Amino acid sequence: MASLFQRRDLAFRIGTGAVASCLVLLVVAIGFELARQSSLSISKFGLSFWINDIWDPVSGEFGARPFIWGTLYSSVVALLLAGPIALGIAIFLSELCPARLRQPLTFLTELLAAIPSIVYGLWGIYVLVPIVRSFEAALPAPLKALPFFAGPAVGVGMLAAVLILAVMVIPFSASVAREVLKAVPLSQREAAYALGATKWEAIQAALFYARTGIMGAIMLGFGRALGETMAVTMVIGNNPKISLSLLAPQYTMAAVLANEFTEAADELYLDALIEVGLVLFIITLAVNVGSRLLIWNMNRPAKARKPVVAAAPVGEAA
Amino acid sequence: MKASQRLVAGLSGAALFVCAVAAQQQINGAGATFPNPIYSKWFSEYQKLKQVAINYQSIGSGGGIRQLTNQTVFFGASDGPMTNEQLQQAPGKILHLPTVLGAVVPVYNLPNFKGEIKFSGPVLADIYLGKITKWNDPAIAKLNGGTSLPSTDITVVRRSEGSGTTYIWVDYLSKVSPEFMKKVGVATSVNWPVGVGGKGNEGVAGLVQQTPGSLGYVELIYAIQNKISYGTVQNSEGEFVRASLESVTAAAGAAVKNMPKDFRVSITNAAGKGVYPISSFTWILLYENPKDKAQSKAMVDFMKWALTDGQKFAGELGYAPLPQEVVKLEMAALGTIKVQ
Numbered sequence: 218m219a220s221l222f223q224r225r226d227l228a229f230r231i232g233t234g235a236v237a238s239c240l241v242l243l244v245v246a247i248g249f250e251l252a253r254q255s256s257l258s259i260s261k262f263g264l265s266f267w268i269n270d271i272w273d274p275v276s277g278e279f280g281a282r283p284f285i286w287g288t289l290y291s292s293v294v295a296l297l298l299a300g301p302i303a304l305g306i307a308i309f310l311s312e313l314c315p316a317r318l319r320q321p322l323t324f325l326t327e328l329l330a331a332i333p334s335i336v337y338g339l340w341g342i343y344v345l346v347p348i349v350r351s352f353e354a355a356l357p358a359p360l361k362a363l364p365f366f367a368g369p370a371v372g373v374g375m376l377a378a379v380l381i382l383a384v385m386v387i388p389f390s391a392s393v394a395r396e397v398l399k400a401v402p403l404s405q406r407e408a409a410y411a412l413g414a415t416k417w418e419a420i421q422a423a424l425f426y427a428r429t430g431i432m433g434a435i436m437l438g439f440g441r442a443l444g445e446t447m448a449v450t451m452v453i454g455n456n457p458k459i460s461l462s463l464l465a466p467q468y469t470m471a472a473v474l475a476n477e478f479t480e481a482a483d484e485l486y487l488d489a490l491i492e493v494g495l496v497l498f499i500i501t502l503a504v505n506v507g508s509r510l511l512i513w514n515m516n517r518p519a520k521a522r523k524p525v526v527a528a529a530p531v532g533e534a535a
Numbered sequence: 536m537k538a539s540q541r542l543v544a545g546l547s548g549a550a551l552f553v554c555a556v557a558a559q560q561q562i563n564g565a566g567a568t569f570p571n572p573i574y575s576k577w578f579s580e581y582q583k584l585k586q587v588a589i590n591y592q593s594i595g596s597g598g599g600i601r602q603l604t605n606q607t608v609f610f611g612a613s614d615g616p617m618t619n620e621q622l623q624q625a626p627g628k629i630l631h632l633p634t635v636l637g638a639v640v641p642v643y644n645l646p647n648f649k650g651e652i653k654f655s656g657p658v659l660a661d662i663y664l665g666k667i668t669k670w671n672d673p674a675i676a677k678l679n680g681g682t683s684l685p686s687t688d689i690t691v692v693r694r695s696e697g698s699g700t701t702y703i704w705v706d707y708l709s710k711v712s713p714e715f716m717k718k719v720g721v722a723t724s725v726n727w728p729v730g731v732g733g734k735g736n737e738g739v740a741g742l743v744q745q746t747p748g749s750l751g752y753v754e755l756i757y758a759i760q761n762k763i764s765y766g767t768v769q770n771s772e773g774e775f776v777r778a779s780l781e782s783v784t785a786a787a788g789a790a791v792k793n794m795p796k797d798f799r800v801s802i803t804n805a806a807g808k809g810v811y812p813i814s815s816f817t818w819i820l821l822y823e824n825p826k827d828k829a830q831s832k833a834m835v836d837f838m839k840w841a842l843t844d845g846q847k848f849a850g851e852l853g854y855a856p857l858p859q860e861v862v863k864l865e866m867a868a869l870g871t872i873k874v875q
Contacts, residue, residue, distance in 0.1 A: 372746060
């Protein structure tokens with residue numbers, strides 16, 4: 218009898234293992250296929266594809282740097298905006314919110330995540346962009362002198378893209394961060410209060426305890442921002458020129474794929490577009506691996522000195 | 536007993552259904568988005584007449600050419616003619632058959648300006664090259680009889696994705712401006728020196744409507760439907776012509792005299808009186824000697840219908856019908872397609 222259960226256990230282990238390894242295989246296969254399909258572009262441009270600024274389908278010269286820049290710039294700035302707000306929402310919902318409001322507010326946050334990105338895009342074009350344009354036009358001269366706000370007020374451009382990305386990322390980061398905060402053991406807070414901590418200090422302790430999870434929540438948002446296509450395409454202005462200015466129309470990798478794939482009849486052009494996909498794939502992978510390493514690194518010393526660290530901020534405050 | 540009766544009834548019903556499907560011919564095609572409204576109309580009207588189902592996927596001209604070359608669809612459709620290189624890559628001889636005509640118009644948003652702005656090809660080219668940046672530029676004022684336009688910046692709006700509309704627009708600008716030809720060139724997507732990109736005709740129309748001081752280009756029908764002001768353009772005779780079904784058909788009529796045998800002709804900047812200069816054919820692409828002769832027969836029959844009776848649907852959808860001379864030439868060309 219026991220052997221039957223053991224055999225079942227083994228079968229179950231093998232079955233789930235096979236499904237899990239499918240996932241790894243899938244990632245490898247996607248990377249391989251992208252590289253294979255873009256061989257023409259890879260062999261012609263080599264590494265210069267990553268640093269060339271010119272994207273000219275007419276003369277057949279392709280470089281992805283403006284798209285790489287646009288993707289990273291828009292995602293990072295969006296994260297700088299969305300991160301604190303998402304964290305604030307998570308803290309309010311898990312620690313401070315009156316019980317009666319908690320359910321509806323949580324529901325509303327998660328509803329934001331369910332809105333299709335094309336709807337965000339349309340809202341962006343018809344509502345957000347005009348607001349952004351009048352905001353840009355009203356910027357005071359000293360600000361306009363900064364490289365971040367140089368150029369004419371067009372409305373569509375990096376700023377509109379960043380704002381729309383931030384709105385799209387917030388619900389993801391906020392709901393994961395809220396779950397993480399909810400999972401902080403009650404004993405942590407009780408211990409803090411027992412030492413005479415104020416509410417703010419108890420929350421600090423909980424935040425410190427949950428920091429890796431919160432980091433993960435923010436990185437999840439970053440991953441989403443990197444790959445977001447439709448809404449960004451509709452408001453970013455689609456101009457492959459690198460600029461620090463938030464007012465300038467720029468371009469992202471996902472947007473150029475969405476825009477140019479249908480009409481790319483020429484082999485090299487098609488291969489170059491697929492290579493943009495490969496670059497996006499590599500960057501997304503690198504960001505995810507990087508954030509894993511970061512979290513792992515944050516965790517390691519904490520585990521070794523757990524009792525001391527967990528008590529430290531409260532101890533200091535008290 | 537009852538059960539077996541029901542079974543027989545069910546089976547014969549299924550058999551009937553299979554017969555009905557078999558009787559209806561299926562033809563698959565893919566390509567340009569620009570003529571999609573008229574093609575959809577044609578295919579649904581024709582199905583009512585002849586029991587021929589034509590599936591058309593408007594995936595873009597480039598995609599249409601690719602799928603036709605790989606023979607995954609029976610016919611392709613494109614807003615720009617295939618290049619010699621592309622024709623060589625195809626496994627058989629491909630014919631270009633013009634179906635209707637379209638026009639691209641310069642649209643603008645100048646809130647305090649009443650009246651119609653006159654453009655010329657070189658001025659439009661300089662605006663899209665970033666050399667003319669203000670509405671009160673002397674070159675624009677000169678065309679408009681000294682009317683002073685506001686001193687605001689011109690926000691240049693263009694298509695962000697590859698499109699037949701862009702092809703027609705840059706084809707025209709390259710013909711009238713050597714500098715534009717050299718710096719930008721002709722293709723469905725190009726490396727624009729200036730401007731913001733809107734997605735689709737509706738994206739460009741939306742941006743122009745919202746942005747004071749903007750200038751963009753869209754297909755005629757979008758400008759009419761969205762009630763955006765569009766300017767007249769100076770043709771090669773020096774007349775300022777407003778885009779209309781008549782002035783677009785006139786452009787095709789002017790091209791008939793030197794129509795090449797394979798119909799791969801650009802009619803932008805065509806010579807002749809009353810001609811709107813930013814006009815173009817759109818083409819259906821067919822193999823001359825396809826494998827499936829039954830489909831070939833059905834497709835040729837459809838084309839004959841589309842070029843004659845089908846043309847009456849063009850006007851209401853914003854396309855200009857083909858001139859009679861072109862239809863005559865095409866009927867001859869259709870005769871060369873192998874149907875058995």
